Amino acid sequence: MGLLRRGTGSKGSFKILYATDIHGSEVTWRKFLNSAKFYKVDALVCGGDLMGKILVPVVRGAGGVRTARFQGRTERFAGGEELARFTKVLQTLGHYWYECDEDEYLTLRDDEPAIDALFTDLAKVRLRAWAELAEDRLAGTHVQAFLQGGNDDTDDVLSVLSEPGHDRVVAAEGRMVQVGDNHTMVSLGYSTPTPWNTPREASDEQLEKMIRELVADVDDPSRCIFNFHVPPLDSTLDTCLQLDESVWPPTPIVRGGQPVEFGAGSAAVRDALEEYQPLIGLHGHIHESRGSVRYGHTAALNPGSEYGEGVLRGAIVTVKDDQVAGTQFTSG
DSSP states (O other): OOOOOSOOSOTTOEEEEEEOOOTTOHHHHHHHHHHHHHTTOSEEEEOSOOSOOOEEEEEEOGGGOEEEEETTEEEEEOSTHHHHHHHHHHHHHTOEEEEEEHHHHHHHHTOHHHHHHHHHHHHHHHHHHHHHHHHHHHTTSSOEEEEOOOTTSOHHHHGGGGSTTOSSEEEOBTSEEEETTTEEEEEEOOBSOOTTOOSSBOOHHHHHHHHHHHHTTOSOGGGEEEEESSOBTTSSTTEEEOEETTSSSOEEOEETTEEOEEEOSBHHHHHHHHHHOOSEEEOOSOTTOOEEEEETTEEEEEOOOBGGGTBOEEEEEEEETTEEEEEEEEEO
């Protein structure tokens, strides 16, 4: 599946915009799609965590007044424009919302399987709408959006990306795809275990096996992009607060009055970058660890994420003649 069909320039030349950890934010997703035209790139690549994390019930009460518990406060508002303003805030933050009456809310509140099913349904609706928007925004261009999940996504919701009718949207995870005429990409969305017990976690031993199975299809790793959601271990791309998992919710560990930081990445990913020396490593997962490092000839980067602010943090990767000619972090 080729991306570049312009018929100009070197066959080994192209430019991508990479972003990750969008977490359901409508504003951030639209910026991701718009960045194709703005930055004049040949492909969009998303590194995972497409789904939101929170479902906010909006309960209809007497007189049409809506009530919602949001960020530790009880919000009350009418329907129409007031409801639209509230739900717009939720969509920017990446939250899902569901309007119901009081009886339905009380029934739903105590039914965990029903809540999980509703969450999945709402996540599918949003991701399906995102895919349709991508098809519309990228129609008539050579640009495709290569998408994969992350550790916070579920396979059930991600199945939306493989539904028929997609031309511009490519479900990239778990396989090798062609990027341009001479380059490939392999994508893996799992992470090492987290304190939050997210849907798609694996041990380093399991990740190593997954990576080797992916790379087995790659003829020339030096021309392959490794799009791995979890960053390499102790790389500065994975630095975050260390949490005390003996309490719930987990809280930062403090020593000498200072929070303790550590590397939450994967040794298997680090070893793969060192061994295979791919064209570039694209990573995410740790939102606050924006940066880049090198493993021999391979640059690895994490653009970070500020999805909750409606900010798209990205990285432009320019490839010329089978070499990474430059990387540029973006924010907007």
